[in-house]
Amino acid sequence: MKEFRSFEWFKGLFGVSQAKRLATLNRIQEKYSIFKGLLERHNQTLKAISRVEEIWQKQQTLGLSALYEEFVKIQEGMTGVVDGMVSLGGEAYLPLKDVLVERTRQIETSFPSSPSVPHDDLVIPFAQLRADRANSVGTKNAHLGELKSALKLPVPDGFAISAWAYRFFLEHHQLQDRIARLMKDVRSRQYQHLELVSEEIRELVGRREIPGELAEAILTGYDRLTSENPGCGVALRSSALGEDATYTFAGQYQSFLNVGRDDLLARYRDILAGSFTPSAIFYLFQHGLSESGLAMGAVCMEMVDAVASGVVYTRDPLAPAGDYVVVNSIYGLGSYLVEGIITPDEFHVSRDTGKVLFSRIADKRVKLNPSRSSGVVETAVPEADRLRSSLDPGILAILADYATRVEGHFGCPQDIEWALSSFGRLFLLQTRSLKFPLHAPRLAPADKEDAKVLLTGGVPVCPGLGSGPVFVIQSVEQAAMVPHGVVLVAPNPSPMLIAAMHNISALITLVGGNASHLATLAREISLPTIGGLSAASGLSPGQVVTVDAAAGIVYEGSHAASPVAEVPVSASIPQAAAGDNATEILGGISRLTLIQPTDPNFTPQGCVTYHDILRYVHQKSMEEIYRILRGTAHKDSISLRLKTKIPLPVNIIYLDRGSLMTSRSSRKISEDDLDAIPMKAFWQGVLIEGWPSQPVPTDLKGFVAVIGTSMQGSRPAEFSEVSYAFLSKEYMLLNLRMGYHFSTIEAMTTKEPEKNYIRMQFKFGGAPLERRIRRVWLISELLRLVGFENSSQGDFLDSSIVYLDQQETCNRLTLLGRITILTKQLDLALGTDARAQWFLQEFVEKLKLKKGGG
Amino acid sequence: MNAKCVGEIMIPLGLFPVVPYWFSLHQALAQQEDFEAKRSEHGPLPWLILVFSAQNQLLGIVGRREILKGLEPGFSPKQLGRASDIAIPLQFDITVYRLSFSEETALKRLRTQMGRPIVEFITPIESTVGYDDHPLLAIYVMINLNLSVVPVVQDGQVVGIVNAEDILRGVIGDIT
Missing domain, CATH: 1.20.120 (Four Helix Bundle (Hemerythrin (Met), subunit A))
Structure with a gap:
């Protein structure tokens, strides 16, 4: 035992114990x-x-x-x-x-937030409904009340079954907590088992009776509605809170046509259960609505014995500026139109005159009508009527008038369902905000044929069209001097470009994809932007080009956007009802x-x-x-020495492998065995330039650090020659000690450009400060030419480049290796600014550097 | 009589071009150009380039003569090609040289030599004098080592260069 202790003590004198080395290695590898x-x-x-x-x-x-x-x-x-x-x-x-x-x-x-459900009557006649009661009865009901009461437009008579009725049903059967628990389960499992849970909830709801009080209110409402025509069918439709307002809930909830008294309560229950179909739950979650706030109202209205039905858009979604309404129409009930089963007749009706500006009559083979008992039945359209217009111009003019009035009332374009009764009376069945797809401007087709394509192949970052003279910058530091209205070609997608982005018509970056910080900024201000178009470095400054960012194409000359896209989205045409929230x-x-x-x-x-x-x-x-990594203790004991003819001792610490370091058998690694991609690339540059061994001075003691002290009057930086490289397959942190200056080169070289970066920091030197500053200037100028962003202070340089692909990152690293060798001790020689310029020119030629490329 | 010490006669280091040992001759000569202006400003100064090691230690001094001497083999007769088949070593003979001389070839050779490291041209530093030493001590060093300049050291660091002409002027001035 004593002997063992002595041995440990002995080991402690001469080196770090194996356990300590392992612990250190494990710690940095874990980090x-x-x-x-x-x-x-x-x-x-x-x-x-x-x-x-x-x-x-x-x-x-x-x-x-x-x-x-x-x-x-x-x-x-x-x-x-x-x-x-x-x-x-x-x-x-x-x-x-x-x-x-x-x-x-x-x-x-x-x-x-999910709308809260106010305590209200279980059943409310349309006559008592206005828009402000949407929280009680859902938007569909409230809008119908508004059409009827405020605009005095023809709406079939009916009543709303309130959201409170839905709550009443749940509370009566004590279902709320159980549903909430099931829904929570769905959320935490990220929509897995959605169908199972949906089925369970629907079964919970579907097998419960409608409570007596509620059933009585509904049937009383029905009886009152059908007093003049007892036993006739009604339309029962969902009207969820929030439906048709912020969200469309299109197709999520159920509707039943021609429902008789006997089926009314069962269908109402189906509507309640229908709020928990898998797609409805999914939709709910997508909108961030919580189950606790879910409330389902229902519309119960007279059936219209429709000879024709359809939809009117108060604006053409494809050409919102057109001064006409778009009417779609089919024979019979409207379901086949909404479901896309039948191609409808289409009419464009002037908003001002009510005249038909355009019509396209479709072949309408079948139609849907209420059946005599209940439900609906499909019948064939007589041959003679199939290609006949389903609406006459007089009705179309009335429809256009109604439509514009509704749009005027609600303050935004509307999507209105309507039906024409067999008595020739027009009814409005529903109105909601019209949603517009956003069209990014594209090149007009006519122009496209003539336009000469200069470049293709970039990544569309932010769609749009922009033209102007090309303005090329070599560094983002020049962003502030970019003139107004140009197509800017920048070396990389640096967020610093924001300084120029508000002024330019389009942006092209030579590197980068659509997941950069800059991409976000570009999209935020809708600046047409193409990323990763390296060939753009060949565009001539001043040359007028047009950038079609959605297609990733650069055309010669200035070209216009297509007419559809040119239509500005005016205040009266909101981009989407949910726009404000989403923004x-x-x-x-x-x-x-x-x-x-x-x-x-x-x-x-x-x-x-x-x-x-x-x-x-x-x-x-x-x-x-x-x-x-820099603070790693006893680095020597966990490192391998790089075997190289270059007189630069480099110790390597691997971050992605353990065994090499702990084995004492071979503590050396040859240049050929270097498999860390960034280190290989950097070292290749070092080897290209090479480094002659220096002769040994005759008397080392007498001639130390002459320049640092005698010319500057301050102590020189510490001299050191051992460098450390922390390496993994795709990563390198190289602390390079080269005499009196040090540089740190950190790089990630993966196959995903978004992850890649190089950062170099450079400091000190053996010469007086003014010469060291000149060297920093020289290096930063060289790096600027190949797209690095630099910031320097005194003799400190911090330089970085990001988002290059693996090969380009490696190319830059090789270049850094060459520059590192070319500029070592160069501070000694940089006595004047002119000399620094001279060396810059010499290195630019030697390294074959060009504007914007490697 | 209080003679000036070496430090008072020396030329401060900052008035000379300094280069690292691995600089090419081309780069070193370019460096020298920057000091032409200083040379005229401070009166006659010796044409010198100081060469330093990676540790910023003074390795040696290069003057015009050292450069020419280093370059000479590049255009001497035995290197000019025409006489390359001559087996016996050539004695200095201007006639032979004139016969074998080709300006084009000589300049081409010279140009290729501009890439040689400056360290190949240096006269290594073999001795120094102290800042406070008597100038005659520097003369002693110069004569014995066949030098025209000697580095001056103060507190272990080279601070300047003293040359023979300055010492002579200083010493003779004192005597007279």
Whole structure:
């Protein structure tokens, strides 16, 4: 035992114990693993955010439906990102958790809350309904009341079965908690088992009797409605709270036509159960509505014995500026039109004169009519009538008049269902806001044929059309000098370009995809933007081009957008009813306000959106892994020495393998065995330039550090020659010690450009400060030419580039390797600015650097 | 008599071009150009380039003569090709040289030599004098090591260069 202790003591004298080495290695490898996972989650979440932006931009009609689903995913991603940051960086990042909770709460409150159900009558006649009672009876009912009472337009008589009636039903059977529990289960499992749960809830609801009080109210309402025609059928339709207003709920809920007294309560129960179909539940969740607020009203109205039915759009969705209404019409009841079974007749009717401007008569083979008993029946349309117009011009003029009045009343374009009775009377059955798809401007077809394609192949980042003279910048630092109205060609998608983005007509970046910070900014201001179009570096400055960002094409000359797309979306044509909410939600998720890491506000508290948090974490995670790796204790004992003819001792520590380090058998690794992609690329550059061995001075003691001290009067930086490289297959952190200066080169080179980056920091030197500053200037100029963003202060240079693909990242690393060798000790020689310029020119030629390329 | 010390006669280091040992001759000569202006400003200064190691230690000094001497094999007769088949070593003979001389070839050779590292041209530093030493000590070093300049060291670091002409002027001035 004593001997053993002595041995340990002996070992302690001469080196770090195996256990300690292993522990150190494990710790940094674990941290690196966290860092890598964090980067992956960050990337996935950023992609999800981009997806949200795209969905919103391309298909505004989807609006909130897609948004909530994505929000849930993004929220999960954000939690993972913040947890990862805390694991990597420690307690200092705990405040991020609170910030995330707060930002999530803010976004959630932007989703329209589920409407609360006021205590009201179980059954309410149309005559008593106005728009402000939508909370009681649902929007469909309330709008019908508005049409009838406020506009005095013909609406079939009827009554609403209130949402309170639905609550009454649930409470009577004590179903609310059970349903809530089942729904919660669905949410926590992320929509799995949706069908099972839906079935269970529908069974719960479907086998319960309508409570006596409610049944009596409904049947009394029915009796009153049909007093003049006892036993006749009614239409029973869903009218969920929020339906047709913020959300369409189109096709989610049920409707029954020609329902007789005997079936009325059963069909009403079907409507209640129908609010829990799988698609309805899914839809509900997508919109961020909670089950607790779900409330289903119902419309009960006289059936119209329709000879023709249809829909009128008060604006043409494809040409909203057209001064006409669009009428679709079929024979009989309207279901076949809404369900798309029959192609309808289409008419464009002037809003001003009521004249038919356009008509297209379809072949209407069949029609749907109420059956004699109950329900509906399909019958064939007589041959002679099939190609006849289903409406005459007089009715169309009345319809156009009604339609414009309804639009005027509700203040936005409407989608109105109507029916023409066999007595020739027109009835309005429903009205709701018309949804417009957003058309990103595209090149007009005529122009497309003539236009010469200059470039193709970029990634559409933000659709749109923009033309103007080409203006090329080599560095984002030049963003402030970009003139108005140009098509800007920038080296990379840096958020710093925001300085120019409000002034330009289109943006092309040579690298980058659609999941960058810049992509968010571009979409936020709807700037036509193409990413990753490297060939754009060949565009001549001043040349007039047109960018069709949706297609990723650059055309020669200036071309117009297609007429449809040119129509401005005016205030009277809201982009979507849910637009305001969605804009607010999107803002909370994807807006980027935290741009500059040097900003004093670059803190957890400064993160006002999810995107800000991501930006903050991305920056800090890189800083943390850098700090952790650099601070690694007894690096020598866990490293391998690189065997190379270059007189530069480099110790390598692998972050993704353990066995190599702990084995003492071979503590060396040859250049050929380097398999870390970024290190290989960098070292290739070092080898290209090479480095001659220096002769040994005759008397080392006498001639130390002459330049640093005698010319500057300050102590020189410490001299060191051992460098460290922390490597994995796709990552490198190289602390390069080259005499009196050090540089740190950090790089990630994956197959996903969004993850890739290079960051180089450079500091010190052996010469006086003014010469060191000249060297920093020289290096930053070289790097600027190949797309790096630089910031320097004194003799410190911080340079980075992101979003390049793997090959381009490697090319830049090779170049960095060459520059590293070319500029070592160069500070000694940079006595004048002119000399620095001279060397710059020499290196530009030697490295074959061109504007904007590698 | 209080003679000036070496430090008072020396030329401060900052008035000379300094380059790292791996600089090419081309780069070093370019560096020298920057000091032409300084040279005229401070009166006659020796044409020198100081060469430093990676540790910023003074390795050696390069003057015009060292450069020419280093380049000479590039255009001497045995290197010019026409006389390359001559087996016996050539003695200095201007006639032979004139016969074998081709300006085009010589300049081409010279140009290729501009890429050679400056370290190949240096006269290595073999001795130094102290800042407070008597100038005659520097003369002693120069004569014995066949040098025209000697580095001056203060507190273990090179602070300047003293050259023979300045010492002579200083010492003779003192005597007279």
